[in-house]
Amino acid sequence: MHPAPLSAPLPARRSVLRGSLAASAALALPAAGLGAAPALALSGRPRAGWGVQTGDVTTDSALVWVRADRPARMVVETSATESFRRTKRWYGPLLGSGSDFTGTTALRGLPAGEQIHYRVLLADPDDPRRTGEPVEGSFRTASDRRRDGVRFVWSGDLAGQGWGINPEIGGYRIYEAMGRLDPDFFLCSGDNVYADGPITGSVTLPDGRIWRNVTTEEKSKVAETLAEFRGNFRYNLLDANLRAFNARVPSIVQWDDHEVTNNWYPGEILGDARYTEKRVDVLAAWARQAFSEYFPISTLRHPGGRVHRVQHHGPLLDVFVLDMRTYRNANSADDQTRDPQGILGAGQLAWLKRELSRSRAVWKVIASDMPLGLVVPDTGDGKPHIEAVAQGDPGAPLGRELQIAELLRHIKHRRITGTVWLTADVHYTSAQHYQPSRAAFGDFEPFWEFVSGPLNAGAFPANALDGTFGPERVFLKAPTVANVSPAEGYQFFGEVDIDGGSGELTVRLREQDGTVLFAKTLQPGRVGQ
Structure with a gap:
């Protein structure tokens, strides 16, 4: 796609560790200045x-x-x-x-x-x-009792467009706000790092103010070696807010494009002059290794492991984590009338249909690293190619939309209830309701898609909607100009709260400080809401 440290215990919901944030801070890295990050001394004990x-x-x-x-x-x-x-x-x-x-x-x-x-x-x-x-x-741990309920937060896109760790504004402050909600876990919807986005010491804002970044050697250029990809993941861990959050909130992590390079697809040969290594498959292999080293992900721990997986979180929730990078076809005009590979690949689509059919959870969250009905272009080579699913033609499904149509048809005909789509990617927050009566393709049940992000990156104007699946934008907050810095706001995360008694699922779209912008409550087992 285009582009104050925690100091007090978080509020409790069940049994919560008191004081661990202070312990985490006491063991944190030395405070970084406004320039280069400090090196770790090797004397003494590990x-x-x-x-x-x-x-x-x-x-x-x-x-x-x-x-x-x-x-x-x-x-x-x-x-x-x-x-x-x-x-x-x-x-x-x-x-x-x-x-x-x-x-x-x-x-x-x-x-x-x-x-x-x-x-x-x-x-x-x-x-x-x-x-x-x-x-x-x-x-x-996830509860095996429905009455305990589930609460989690989600977002994506960290240190993008040159906006890195700025100590003068408190670093990655959004993690403090997410932590205050005491979530059961954090779902990161991708772009955990911007391996293609160098970080400079300072950036002059439109009003003349100076944004100052912590810098490291590995973040001074685009990542092309394993050491440079590893350095991108280490960079974010220089932030005390993120380390304190990690110590208290488990994660479910997926990847998107910027873990490798912007809008990448398998087999691509880059035309970007910043790169001496032009083969995306080589870059993706290094990125995948670094990604697997820096996140605790069960399915990536062995050779041949994968990013896509289903995380069972008790009787109320299954999270289906998608990988829209590894198996996709090349970005193109995306107007073909037959497309068995699509954005998921035939194998992942079959897996997803099978696992959704097997799920007995009340709610099935589909964690998608890209939106469905928002037109996300790829103009990197000067051609009007498509980066996500929707290609701007509001008619019958074409290109990658064919695969999504097959999935939505499967969900309807297998009578799978409780599906909700969550994503980030586009650097703003919105809520879309998909309705067959508004759609060119109507063989599906209505569903919701919620978008939230970025965590700390440039914010961008809203993308156009594609009418193939009948989306209606019910809520939107986005800037009117591109690459608005985090100093101006427009940093977002979402919260999902599933009530253990009623089974109701409430989505809240929140600003960086936790302010609620929009809320929607869905009823369990109900079709057509």
């Missing part, structure tokens, strides 16, 4: 200055992530209490240069619906008794 994070949490399992500053053995201790009076120890991998000193440890057999307190120890490989200062965190 250190986990990049924080900890958890991912792909279920009712009885979770993945814990850490990065060391040198070779170290990862050890995780868990407890039911923050005092760690009784602990269980989990031995993780040896962290070395082959994984950029990152590692993930799987925790299994956890109690459902409970707060898990954990701490990560890094042990000297030659002397296991020598360990660094533990880094603490906590998370809630």
Whole structure:
């Protein structure tokens, strides 16, 4: 697509760790100045200055992530209490240069619906008794009881268009606002990094003010090597807000284009003069390795792993994480009348239809890294190509729309209820309702698509709607000019709250500070809402 650190405990919903944010801050990286980020000293014991994070949490399992500053053995201790009076120890991998000193440890057999307190120890490989200062965190496992409800937040697009970590405005402040909601997890809808977006020390704003970025060597150019892709992921972890949030809120992460380069597709040869490596497949391989090293994702832990997956979060919710990059066809005018590959690939489409049919959750959130009915162009080569699904022709499905039509038809004829689409990508927030009576293709049940973002990137005007699936834009907040800086606002996230009693799902679109802009409540099991 186009383009104040946490200091107090978050409010509790069930059993919540008090004081862990202060502990996280105490173990954080040294405060970065307005220029280059500090280097980590290698004297003493192993250190986990990049924080900890958890991912792909279920009712009885979770993945814990850490990065060391040198070779170290990862050890995780868990407890039911923050005092760690009784602990269980989990031995993780040896962290070395082959994984950029990152590692993930799987925790299994956890109690459902409970707060898990954990701490990560890094042990000297030659002397296991020598360990660094533990880094603490906590998370809630998914509940197996419907009455507990589910709350999560989502957004995407971090450090885009040259807008990086600005200490003068408090860094990535949006993570503080999301953390205050005490969500069960965070769904990142892609563009976790901008590997194609260098960060300079300062940017002059239209009114003459100066935006100042933290900078690093790896962020000074487009990423072309494994080391440079890894450096893009490390860059965001320099932000104290993000590290504190990671220590408290599990993630479900997907990728989009900027983890590699803008609007990429398999087999593409770049015409961008900034790149000496023109083969996108080479760049994507390096990016995929760095992505798998810096996020705890279960399906990427083995060779041949994949980004798309379904995350079961108890009886109320299944999250279907899509990958609209790895299997797509080339960007084109997208007006072909037959398109078996589409944007998902035939294999992923078959998987999605199968898993949706199997799901017994009340709500099925389809986490899409690109919107369905918004026209997202790709003009990088000067031609009017299409980057997402909708191609601007409001008539019968063409190109990638054919695959989406097949999916929507499947959902209707299999009587699959409770589907809601969430995405980011376009750098504004909106709500679209899709209705067959307004559509050129009518063989589907009505559904909602909610858009929210960016987390910290340039904001852009609204995209045009394509009438093929009958979208109506019910809510929109977007700037009228392109690449508005985070200093001007227009940074957004969304919240989903599923009530354990009624089963109602409420979506709230929020501004960077948490202010609610729009809310919509959907009823469980109801068709045509």
